[in-house]
Amino acid sequence: MKHYLLSVCYPAGGKPPSPEALEKITRDINVVHRELKAAGGWVFAGGLHPGSSATVVRYQEGETLTTDGPFAEGKEYLGGICILRAPDLDAALQWAGKFAKATTVAIEVRPFQDEAHR
Amino acid sequence: MAGLPIEAIERLFRQEYGRSVAVLVRLCGSIDAAEEAVQDAFAEAIQRWPSTGLPPSPVGWIIKTARNRAIDRLRREAARDDRHAAAMTLLEQDESQEANVVRDDRLLLIFTCCHPALARGAQVALTLRLLGGLTTAQIARAFLLPETTLAQRIVRAKAKIRDAGIPYRVPQEQELPARLRGVLAVVYLIFNEGYMATGGDQAIRGELCDEAIRLGRVLVALMPEEPEVQGLLALMLLIDARRSARLGPDGELVLLSQQNRSLWDQRLLAEGQLLLDRCVQRNQPGPYQLQAAIHSVHNSAPGPEAVNWRQILNLYDHLLLLQPTPVVALNRAVALAEVEGPAAALAAVDRLELQTFYLFHAIRADLLRRLDRREEAVAAYERAIARSENAKEREFLLRRCQSLETP
Numbered sequence: 001m002k003h004y005l006l007s008v009c010y011p012a013g014g015k016p017p018s019p020e021a022l023e024k025i026t027r028d029i030n031v032v033h034r035e036l037k038a039a040g041g042w043v044f045a046g047g048l049h050p051g052s053s054a055t056v057v058r059y060q061e062g063e064t065l066t067t068d069g070p071f072a073e074g075k076e077y078l079g080g081i082c083i084l085r086a087p088d089l090d091a092a093l094q095w096a097g098k099f100a101k102a103t104t105v106a107i108e109v110r111p112f113q114d115e116a117h118r
Numbered sequence: 119m120a121g122l123p124i125e126a127i128e129r130l131f132r133q134e135y136g137r138s139v140a141v142l143v144r145l146c147g148s149i150d151a152a153e154e155a156v157q158d159a160f161a162e163a164i165q166r167w168p169s170t171g172l173p174p175s176p177v178g179w180i181i182k183t184a185r186n187r188a189i190d191r192l193r194r195e196a197a198r199d200d201r202h203a204a205a206m207t208l209l210e211q212d213e214s215q216e217a218n219v220v221r222d223d224r225l226l227l228i229f230t231c232c233h234p235a236l237a238r239g240a241q242v243a244l245t246l247r248l249l250g251g252l253t254t255a256q257i258a259r260a261f262l263l264p265e266t267t268l269a270q271r272i273v274r275a276k277a278k279i280r281d282a283g284i285p286y287r288v289p290q291e292q293e294l295p296a297r298l299r300g301v302l303a304v305v306y307l308i309f310n311e312g313y314m315a316t317g318g319d320q321a322i323r324g325e326l327c328d329e330a331i332r333l334g335r336v337l338v339a340l341m342p343e344e345p346e347v348q349g350l351l352a353l354m355l356l357i358d359a360r361r362s363a364r365l366g367p368d369g370e371l372v373l374l375s376q377q378n379r380s381l382w383d384q385r386l387l388a389e390g391q392l393l394l395d396r397c398v399q400r401n402q403p404g405p406y407q408l409q410a411a412i413h414s415v416h417n418s419a420p421g422p423e424a425v426n427w428r429q430i431l432n433l434y435d436h437l438l439l440l441q442p443t444p445v446v447a448l449n450r451a452v453a454l455a456e457v458e459g460p461a462a463a464l465a466a467v468d469r470l471e472l473q474t475f476y477l478f479h480a481i482r483a484d485l486l487r488r489l490d491r492r493e494e495a496v497a498a499y500e501r502a503i504a505r506s507e508n509a510k511e512r513e514f515l516l517r518r519c520q521s522l523e524t525p
Binding site for chain 2: 002086087088089090092093109110111113114
């Protein structure tokens with residue numbers, strides 16, 4: 001079994017969904033979460049507050065430096081993550097497809113380095 | 119019979135490399151280890167076969183030897199690493215491989231090479247490297263890329279297959295149609311790059327056409343029930359049959375309507391036609407079968423003036439339904455010009471958003487020429503020339519353009 005990180009990529013500056021749309025998205029995501037748990041692939045998942053809530057910490061010349069985040073302004077921002085267990089990439093991509101449908105945005109799939117999870 | 123020439127072994131290498139690597143990837147679970155083992159086995163064959171002659175099943179011998187080399191290598195490394203020990207157990211369990219029945223795992227390998235998680239360029243490079251047995255240098259030359267760029271592309275793709283866990287298997291039934299389309303697209307891209315090189319000063323790079331057809335044959339043998347697989351091979355054969363008529367004495371491009379039909383390869387035409395007849399009987403039309411049918415209509419006409427353009431237009435209409443892309447619409451317009459005249463075709467072409475595509479301007483230019491709108495035709499030829507990346511194609515367009523300027 002391998003571990004994958006699914007990142008929910010929101011386009012920066014996109015219009016936030018209406019409350020009704022958001023309710024449906026939340027409902028749909030919960031359905032996928034339940035399905036993932038039932039299939040034994042669940043590790044962790046959660047939505048994130050926007051980048052404006054982020055704080056960045058650095059260690060420089062013997063001191064920690066704390067600044068208002070986010071770390072980098074990109075074309076998209078991380079809206080949430082899911083860590084799952086799957087036998088191979090095809091299985092992970094199938095979950096990503098379900099999340100993409102539920103969240104209505106792009107999902108990035110990345111494998112974890114093996115050793116940490118052996 | 120001793121004295122087997124080295125060339126015969128090299129030929130065998132090209133023929134059997136993909137099949138051997140495919141089996142070894144399944145056994146070792148690693149592409150790099152599989153390639154190394156197969157190369158070791160061929161190195162041994164080059165030492166041995168010139169004096170002993172070919173074994174009864176050369177590919178069986180190569181696979182067996184490669185498997186033993188892989189075990190040797192792992193045994194050396196297993197002392198240091200548990201993971202290698204586990205891999206070795208897997209390899210040793212596979213004693214069951216009967217000596218004479220060699221499993222063909224190339225289908226697994228091609229689906230891995232053409233996995234949608236890999237970039238198209240990487241899919242093409244991996245397919246040519248692993249299934250075609252082409253060297254990195256050969257692939258780089260064929261695609262006019264620096265060898266280091268191509269080598270890096272292959273290394274990265276192999277790393278992604280390993281790290282991301284791209285599986286080594288034929289996709290499940292519900293994924294198969296989409297994944298197969300990806301595989302066929304890679305093979306056809308290799309063919310097209312050979313047939314109409316996008317860059318460089320050679321119009322045709324035959325080795326890429328040959329390789330694509332070879333891959334097409336492998337796919338037909340491995341998936342005999344898929345009409346589009348047969349359709350693609352038929353399409354490539356029907357086009358490739360005209361290869362020697364497509365270039366004039368000075369290597370210049372010759373239009374289909376002006377080709378010397380006696381130069382067409384009758385054997386390839388017959389083979390392509392037979393395949394096409396067979397797959398259309400299944401009544402599951404697809405883009406490759408339809409394109410093959412269009413070429414078949416061209417080929418079966420006794421001469422360029424006797425082409426059944428109405429039938430070609432119907433086939434394009436059907437193709438446009440399955441593949442509603444501007445490029446298909448552009449090609450359809452060429453048939454439309456023959457059926458309804460150049461004015462109707464020009465109107466259809468002018469509706470397309472293809473300004474960056476040289477062929478769009480070349481076809482517009484030709485239609486304008488036929489409508490006797492000379493100045494506009496010259497301007498369109500110039501735009502086509504500016505956008506074509508192939509020297510032979512530019513020369514061809516330039517000749518057409520000049521014939522307009524000097525009446």
